[in-house]
Amino acid sequence: MSxxxxxxxxxxxxxxxxxxxxxxxxxxxxxxxxxxGELLAYSRQKAFKLKEDIRIYADEDQSIELLTIQADRVIDFSAAYSVIDATTGLKVGSLRRKGMASLMRDTWEILDDxxxxxxxxxxDSAGLAILRRLIDFMTILIPQKxxxxxxxxxxxxxxxxxNPFVHKFTVELFDDGTDAPRPLLIASAILLLAIEGRQG
Structure with a gap:
């Protein structure tokens, strides 16, 4: 197949x-x-899976795999997630959650290959982050950024x-001349939905 x-x-x-x-x-x-409104990517995250292994596809038929995101441990409190470009098979980098810091303010490190x-x-803000955690309805008034x-x-x-039923993020990628791998930036948004989205 070509x-x-x-x-x-x-x-x-x-x-x-x-x-x-x-x-x-x-x-x-x-x-x-x-x-x-055109579909760019699709993924399904299995319930009750102890170790994250997220596969991102170009279509709902899951015929073309674009990205793989794999956790390095079972507990995600301070896990690192390898991001692999499925079209090349190469690791483009990883994302590591800063566990203690994320208790008050969601923080991730971005690592290269x-x-x-x-x-x-x-x-966006430590103060707003704390408010969102202490008062549930604050996520309505002050969405996460x-x-x-x-x-x-x-x-x-x-x-x-x-949205009370669907977690949504609007993602903007800046073309600023850095060599930040595009798959790594996209994986950042997907991980926010998969991991941080559980608290919303």
Whole structure:
């Protein structure tokens, strides 16, 4: 079977909506849409799985795998998640949750393929983050916002869109000339839905 050398649509867009349905008995489903409502990627997260292994596909038939996200341990409190570009089979980097820091303010480290810390994904404000944790309805009034930095420069923003039944994030990727791998940035948004979304 021949493979096209054209980049998947997911890697060619700078803005998309990431959505996670939470009312399902068999796990969670993820959809990524562009501004026109076209499907960019799909994933299904199995329920009761002790160690995360998230596969991202270009379609709901799961015929074209784009990304694999694998946890390095069973408990996700301070887990690191390897991000593998399924089209090349290469590890593009990893995301490591800073467990203690995330109790008050969601914080992730972004590592390159050599394991070096190159950036971070962090919730917008420590004060607002604490309010969201202490008062449930504050997520309605003040949705979560994350900034993503790579080599000290902003490369993406992730903003929660409140919905009581579906977790949603609007994701914007900035074309600022850094060498931040696009699959790694996309995986950042998916992990927020899969891991941090459980607290919402």
């Amino acid at each position: 493979h096209s050398t054209e980049l998947p649509a997911l890697y060619r867009t700078n803005r998309f909506l990431a959505r996670r349905k939470v009312l399902t008995l068999v796990g969670a489903s993820f959809h990524l849409f562009d501004d026109d 050599a394991g070096r810390v190159r950036g971070q994904m962090i919730e 994350f900034r993503v930095e790579f080599d000290g420069r902003p490369v993406a923003s992730i903003v929660q869109q409140f």
